[in-house]
Amino acid sequence: MRLCSFLCVLFICGCLSSYQAKLIRHKQNIVNDRPVIGILTQIVSDEVMKQYGSTYIPASYVKYIESAGSRVMPIRLTLTTAEYGNIFSRINGLLLIGGASNLETSDFARVSKIFYQLALKANEAGDHFPVWGTCLGMQLLTVLVSGHNFLTKATAENVASPLNLTRAAFSSRMFAGFPQELMKALQKEPLTGQFHHYGLTLKAFKQNLELQDFFSLISTNVGENGVNFISTLEGKKYPFYGVQWHPEVNCFQWDSRKNFPHLPHAIQLSSLLAQFFVNEGRRSLHNFDDPKEEALTLIYNYTPVFAGNFSGYEQIYFF
Numbered sequence: 001m002r003l004c005s006f007l008c009v010l011f012i013c014g015c016l017s018s019y020q021a022k023l024i025r026h027k028q029n030i031v032n033d034r035p036v037i038g039i040l041t042q043i044v045s046d047e048v049m050k051q052y053g054s055t056y057i058p059a060s061y062v063k064y065i066e067s068a069g070s071r072v073m074p075i076r077l078t079l080t081t082a083e084y085g086n087i088f089s090r091i092n093g094l095l096l097i098g099g100a101s102n103l104e105t106s107d108f109a110r111v112s113k114i115f116y117q118l119a120l121k122a123n124e125a126g127d128h129f130p131v132w133g134t135c136l137g138m139q140l141l142t143v144l145v146s147g148h149n150f151l152t153k154a155t156a157e158n159v160a161s162p163l164n165l166t167r168a169a170f171s172s173r174m175f176a177g178f179p180q181e182l183m184k185a186l187q188k189e190p191l192t193g194q195f196h197h198y199g200l201t202l203k204a205f206k207q208n209l210e211l212q213d214f215f216s217l218i219s220t221n222v223g224e225n226g227v228n229f230i231s232t233l234e235g236k237k238y239p240f241y242g243v244q245w246h247p248e249v250n251c252f253q254w255d256s257r258k259n260f261p262h263l264p265h266a267i268q269l270s271s272l273l274a275q276f277f278v279n280e281g282r283r284s285l286h287n288f289d290d291p292k293e294e295a296l297t298l299i300y301n302y303t304p305v306f307a308g309n310f311s312g313y314e315q316i317y318f319f
């Protein structure tokens with residue numbers, strides 16, 4: 001009975017756009033209409049930020065997920081493996097955010113690996129569980145998949161760029177619902193904000209069989225040093241996604257010293273990708289047994305700090 005309250009049966013009808021129709025055309029059209037996406041807190045490395053807390057989540061990531069109709073659960077890096085297992089059975093997807101943590105030895109990497117392995121197992125058993133990595137989060141996914149850290153200098157710091165889409169992009173799940181006009185704009189207009197010094201080169205990607213088997217390459221970009229780097233990845237078999245760029249900034253970050261893309265197509269891109277990921281989460285039927293427990297874990301229990309005067313972010317949640 002309880003499950004029923006978390007489910008909603010949607011019928012594809014003429015009132016849905018073809019984009020929505022594509023996304024919900026799966027298993028009996030049953031979707032979870034109360035999804036919760038977990039966001040791992042990130043380790044603070046900035047000295048000024050350290051006075052507010054040891055881990056954080058920029059509010060832009062939270063708003064990005066919320067804007068697509070999901071709630072957010074912040075996940076701290078200090079819990080036990082058993083506690084992460086419990087959380088996994090309650091949430092409907094995981095977002096690994098950007099930052100500056102070590103990809104192999106940090107708590108961020110350790111906890112990501114626990115969730116990554118749970119997600120692999122769940123998906124193999126037919127329990128759909130999406131994982132999305134942004135910037136460092138995408139880099140971390142490539143380390144988890146290949147067991148190696150292939151990062152090298154591939155600077156694209158504070159630039160907005162179009163994407164060099166591969167052929168696979170046009171049959172990808174991520175961009176499946178994009179209007180043709182947006183696909184064109186994505187290749188011409190500066191719609192993606194890039195904020196990184198290191199990346200995974202196209203060469204490194206092509207030389208690693210694990211990565212090749214696991215991911216379809218969706219886009220590349222060229223760094224300041226002329227190197228071609230991987231900018232968008234999609235799991236072939238698993239609902240795992242990675243972007244070296246930052247879709248969450250387009251609608252929610254405004255520091256005028258930063259090249260955050262705010263063009264109409266940039267807003268559309270960001271909104272459609274947020275909807276895509278949350279819709280992936282709606283296919284997960286994990287849920288909390290206890291509504292009170294659920295309420296206490298959600299991001300609404302925390303208040304973001306105004307951060308515009310000491311960081312490039314507008315607001316930050318500290319933990």
Ligand SMILES: *[C@@H]1O[C@H](CO)[C@@H](O)[C@H](O)[C@H]1NC(C)=O
Pocket residue numbers: 161162163164220221222
């Ligand atoms: C796309 O690739 C071409 C050829 O490598 C390169 O000249 C161009 O700068 C790339 N565009 C972007 C946005 O990275």
Ligand SMILES: *[C@@H]1O[C@H](CO)[C@@H](O)[C@H](O)[C@H]1NC(C)=O
Pocket residue numbers: 048306309310
């Ligand atoms: C930023 O602004 C807040 C609120 O006005 C203030 O309390 C805080 O001290 C400021 N921080 C810095 C580093 O200037």
